Amino acid sequence: MSRSIPNMMTAVEIAQWGGPEVLRRCRRPTPQPGPGEVLIRVLAAGVNRPDIMQRKGLYPPPPGASDLPGLEIAGEVAALGEGVREPAVGDTVCALVTGGGYAEYCLAAAALCLPIPRGLGPVEAAAIPETFFTVWANVFERGGLKAGESVLIHGGGSGIGTTGIQLARAFGATVFVTAGSAEKCRFCEQLGARAINYRQEDFVDRIKTLTDGKGVNLILDIIGGPYLQRNLSCLAPEGRLVLIAVQGGPKTEINLLPIFLNRLTLTGSTLRPRSVGEKTMIAEALRLKVWPLLESGRVRPVVHAIFPLSEAPEAHRLMESSQHMGKIVLSVV
Numbered sequence: 001m002s003r004s005i006p007n008m009m010t011a012v013e014i015a016q017w018g019g020p021e022v023l024r025r026c027r028r029p030t031p032q033p034g035p036g037e038v039l040i041r042v043l044a045a046g047v048n049r050p051d052i053m054q055r056k057g058l059y060p061p062p063p064g065a066s067d068l069p070g071l072e073i074a075g076e077v078a079a080l081g082e083g084v085r086e087p088a089v090g091d092t093v094c095a096l097v098t099g100g101g102y103a104e105y106c107l108a109a110a111a112l113c114l115p116i117p118r119g120l121g122p123v124e125a126a127a128i129p130e131t132f133f134t135v136w137a138n139v140f141e142r143g144g145l146k147a148g149e150s151v152l153i154h155g156g157g158s159g160i161g162t163t164g165i166q167l168a169r170a171f172g173a174t175v176f177v178t179a180g181s182a183e184k185c186r187f188c189e190q191l192g193a194r195a196i197n198y199r200q201e202d203f204v205d206r207i208k209t210l211t212d213g214k215g216v217n218l219i220l221d222i223i224g225g226p227y228l229q230r231n232l233s234c235l236a237p238e239g240r241l242v243l244i245a246v247q248g249g250p251k252t253e254i255n256l257l258p259i260f261l262n263r264l265t266l267t268g269s270t271l272r273p274r275s276v277g278e279k280t281m282i283a284e285a286l287r288l289k290v291w292p293l294l295e296s297g298r299v300r301p302v303v304h305a306i307f308p309l310s311e312a313p314e315a316h317r318l319m320e321s322s323q324h325m326g327k328i329v330l331s332v333v
Contacts, residue, residue, distance in 0.1 A: 005039070005078055006030055011068050011103035012312045017057030020313035020320070023069075023102075030105045031066070033081030036276075038110050040093065044126035044306075045101035046072040047315045047328040048159070049245065050272065054099075055316065061099045062273045069312075070101020071272065073108070074116060074125035075332075084110045092116045096129040096279060098272055102312055104332060111280040114287055117294035120301075127301035127327035131163040132290060134244060134271050137282050139164055139220055140171070142267055143242045147172030149217040152207060152234060154227065156193055157184035159327040160244070162302040164220055165191045170293050176216060178203050180322065187325050191302075207234045215239060225252035232258045232266075243268035302326030 009030045015022045033039045051069040053059035061067060074094040077087050087093050087110065094116055095108035116125040139145050145168060153164045156177025165188060168175045175193040179185045185195035196206045207216060215236035221227055224246030231241050232254070239262065258264060271279070293299040304324040307315040309332045319328055 005041075005105070009104040010309070011100075012309060013068055013102075014055050017055070020055070020316040022055060023312045023316065025310060028068075028103065031100070031107045033079055033084075033107055035082040036084060036110055037081040037107050038077050038084055038087060038113060039079040039081075040073060040075040040095060040106050040108055040113075041078045042073045042101065042104055042106050042332045043075040043122035044073070044332060045070045045103075045106075045309075045330045046126045046128075046130055046159075047312075047319055047330060048072070048130050049247070049319070050130075051102075052316060052319060059272075065098035066100030066107070068100045068102050070097065070099060070103070070106070070330075072096055072126055072129035073101045073106050074122040074128075075106075077113070078105065081110070086110065087113050087115075092122070092125075094122075094125040094128050096133050096271075096283070102309065102330065109276045109279075111276060112283050114283060114291070117291055119295060119297065123306055123329050123331060124301050124303055126329050127159065127303050128294070130271070131159040131301075131327070132167075132286055133279065133282050134160060135163045135167055135220075136286055136290065137271065138242045138244050138269060139168060139218065141282070141285070142269060143218045143220065143240050145171070145173055145218050150174040150176065150211065150236075151218040151220065152176045152178070152203075152216045152231075153193070153220045154178045155222045156188040156195060157181075157325040158222070159302070160220070160222065161188065162191060162326045165193045166299040167290065167293075169193075170299055176207060176210060184325055204230050204233050211236070218242065220244065222246075223248040225249040228252050229254045232264060235262060235264050237262045238264070240265040240267065244270070303329055305329070306331050 093113040222245035226248040
């Protein structure tokens with residue numbers, strides 16, 4: 001270890017499976033970067049739904065990953081592992097990680113570190129990796145959204161939703177979202193979407209009305225089982241349904257005929273277990289196609305609330321309440 005890097009660091013660990021109260025501060029050995037890795041002095045870390053699932057014992061980290069929660073960070077490169085030439089020590093970056101973000105220091109694959117976009121600070125930068133990687137991989141790569149098409153995004157007020165609205169609009173698509181309150185609907189409309197309050201309206205009927213019965217070309221879904229048949233009813237011929245979470249449960253019974261009759265595609269993915277090589281391809285696409293949008297201000301991460309690292313339990317409580325709009329971030333310094 002460099003003399004400037006302490007041997008021990010403060011972190012927040014999951015003491016046992018359970019509610020937010022099981023998150024506790026601890027002291028851990030500062031990790032050392034291996035080949036292809038960098039050590040980042042964390043300035044801010046994003047909070048995401050997978051952190052909640054991991055805390056409950058429902059989403060174990062992949063082999064070799066830290067047991068600490070936290071999938072996205074922003075900070076300063078403190079040390080390089082073998083073979084790393086970029087980024088350099090002292091560079092400020094944001095990074096997608098497989099765990100360990102709730103800490104003063106965190107390891108990241110060098111290839112998954114991106115420069116903090118000009119004009120953004122570490123808190124906003126920490127709100128980028130998980131949602132932007134997810135949206136790009138699923139809306140544009142897996143879902144194939146193109147200019148002139150339409151997309152329905154469930155959970156429009158979430159980090160995924162606010163990112164998806166902005167990126168889809170920036171690339172020329174018409175965006176519809178569902179949200180659970182009038183306030184969230186107004187917020188999504190300010191970002192450029194047509195919003196449907198799913199507590200007051202049937203989103204299937206509303207989509208058919210808004211699209212003159214044609215349906216949408218793409219749906220990004222976080223609910224899963226309970227929405228599956230209804231999603232199929234919203235798709236235009238050749239439409240694509242991309243599943244990225246199952247907040248409503250993973251099982252359901254469906255009528256398969258709409259898939260045949262309308263030549264629909266049903267697919268899904270999860271980001272965390274994918275290889276560094278696969279994620280690197282996403283990172284390079286973001287650097288080329290999305291970073292200019294962030295640096296020009298056309299697209300920005302939406303940060304709802306900032307908590308100090310010591311208040312990680314409160315950050316989780318807010319996320320589980322679903323009262324936030326956009327991202328929740330932990331400030332580590």
